[in-house]
Amino acid sequence: MSFQVKSGYIPFTQETVVHFLVQHNFIDPSAPLLVKEIGDGNLNYVFQVQNKATEESWIVKQALPYAKVVGESWPLTLDRSRIESEALKQAHSLVPEFSPIVYLHDSEKAATVMEDLSSHTILRKGLIEGRVYPELAKNVGTYLAHTLFFTSDYGLGSAKKKELAKRFSNPDLCGITESLVFSDPFYNAESNAFTEELRPDVEILWEDQDFLTEVASLKHSFLTKGEALIHGDLHTGSLFVTARSTKVIDPEFAFYGPVGFDIGAFIANLALSILSQEAHRTEEEKDGYLAYLFGVITEVWHVFESTFRSLWDTYLSEDNLYSRSYLDIYLHSIFVDSIGFSGCKIIRRTIGLAHVEEIETITDPVTKLAIERKALHLGKKLILKRKNIDSIEDYIEMIQEVL
Structure with a gap:
C-alpha cells in the first residue's frame, strides 16, 4: 500500500x-x-x-x-x-x-x-427537484455569522484563536482544495474533466494572463488568510434540510482560512443551480424558481452581514476593540473575497475533477454545453470584477446577465 x-x-x-x-x-x-x-x-x-x-x-x-x-x-x-x-x-x-x-x-x-438526519433531504437534491425551503437562507446566514465570528480573533480573542487553530491544521485536505479549486482548472492538468466541445472556451481561460493573475491572488488569500475556522467545503451537498430545519454536515475540510471562502462556496453552488434551471424546469416554472434562488443568495449575505454586525457589537473580544468604521472595511473585504472565491468554485465545478449533479444529469448535450459555457463566462467575470461589485444585488445582476 x-x-x-x-x-x-x-x-x-x-x-x-x-x-x-x-x-x-x-x-x-x-x-x-x-x-x-x-x-x-x-x-x-x-x-x-x-x-x-x-x-x-x-x-x-x-x-x-x-x-x-x-x-x-x-x-x-x-x-x-x-x-x-x-x-x-x-x-x-x-x-x-x-x-x-x-x-x-x-x-x-x-x-x-x-x-441520523434521514428525516432531512440533501439540499442539492431538493433544489434539483424544485423544492422551496423558506428558512434556508436565514439559517445558513446565521450559521455562517456565528461559526465564523466566534472562531475569529474578534469573537474568540487572539490567544484562544491561535490555540484553536493548532488543532485544525489540515494540510492533506487543504492540499486537495489548493489543487482542485485554485490550480488544476487553470492549466491542462490531468485531473480536469470536460467535454471536448468546451475546450476552446477553456483554453481562452488558460491563455488569459490578467485572469490567471487574479486567480493567483485568490489562491494566495486562501493560503494565507487564517481568519476563522471555516467549513472548507460548504456546497449544497453539505447541507441536510427540511422546510424549517437546516443541518450543516461534512466539515472534514475544516481549517483556519478566509471567512469569504465558505460564503463564496455556498453562493457559487446556488449560482450553478440557477444556470441549470432551463434544463430542469418548464418555462412556466422557471421564473418563479429562479426568483426563489436569487432570493436565497441575497438573503444569505444580508443575514450574515447583519448578524455578524450584531455579534461584533455585543461580543467583540477585549483585545480587539476596533472601531465600527473598521468593521465596514472588514465586511467589505469578506464580500470581495466571497465573490472571487465563488468564481473559482464555479469554474472548478465546470471543468475540474468533480462536477455538480444538476449539470451532469442534463441529457441534452447542446443544452449542457451551453450551460457550461455560461458557467465559465460567469466565473471569469466574478473573478475579474470582484473588486467593483458593491452589493449582493450586483452579484445577482451578473448572474442574470449570462442567463
Whole structure:
C-alpha cells in the first residue's frame, strides 16, 4: 500500500460496523438491526444503523486512508476524521440547531458516530427537484455569522484563536482544495474533466494572463488568510434540510482560512443551480424558481452581514476593540473575497475533477454545453470584477446577465 494507518484500523463492513457500535454500547448484540451503506462521497464510508425494535438510529462515518474517487495512489491522513468530529462539535457548541449531534469519535478506527438526519433531504437534491425551503437562507446566514465570528480573533480573542487553530491544521485536505479549486482548472492538468466541445472556451481561460493573475491572488488569500475556522467545503451537498430545519454536515475540510471562502462556496453552488434551471424546469416554472434562488443568495449575505454586525457589537473580544468604521472595511473585504472565491468554485465545478449533479444529469448535450459555457463566462467575470461589485444585488445582476 502507498499509505500507512494506525494498528487496529480496518475499513468497516456492514458486519464490523455493528460490532463497533456494540463495543461502544450503542446497541445490544441481539437487537434486530437494519444496516445500510449510504455514503456516496469521495473520501469516506458512511453507514446507517437502525434498531428496528426501538427505531433508534445512528450514522457511522469512517475515513479511508486514501481518496476513494481516485484509489490508493492518493493517500490521505486519517486525522481528518478527528478534525471533522471536532469541527462538528465546535459548530454544535455555537449553533446547535444547525449542526448534527456527535455521540462518539474513535481515533483508532477514524470513525464518528453521529445523529441520523434521514428525516432531512440533501439540499442539492431538493433544489434539483424544485423544492422551496423558506428558512434556508436565514439559517445558513446565521450559521455562517456565528461559526465564523466566534472562531475569529474578534469573537474568540487572539490567544484562544491561535490555540484553536493548532488543532485544525489540515494540510492533506487543504492540499486537495489548493489543487482542485485554485490550480488544476487553470492549466491542462490531468485531473480536469470536460467535454471536448468546451475546450476552446477553456483554453481562452488558460491563455488569459490578467485572469490567471487574479486567480493567483485568490489562491494566495486562501493560503494565507487564517481568519476563522471555516467549513472548507460548504456546497449544497453539505447541507441536510427540511422546510424549517437546516443541518450543516461534512466539515472534514475544516481549517483556519478566509471567512469569504465558505460564503463564496455556498453562493457559487446556488449560482450553478440557477444556470441549470432551463434544463430542469418548464418555462412556466422557471421564473418563479429562479426568483426563489436569487432570493436565497441575497438573503444569505444580508443575514450574515447583519448578524455578524450584531455579534461584533455585543461580543467583540477585549483585545480587539476596533472601531465600527473598521468593521465596514472588514465586511467589505469578506464580500470581495466571497465573490472571487465563488468564481473559482464555479469554474472548478465546470471543468475540474468533480462536477455538480444538476449539470451532469442534463441529457441534452447542446443544452449542457451551453450551460457550461455560461458557467465559465460567469466565473471569469466574478473573478475579474470582484473588486467593483458593491452589493449582493450586483452579484445577482451578473448572474442574470449570462442567463
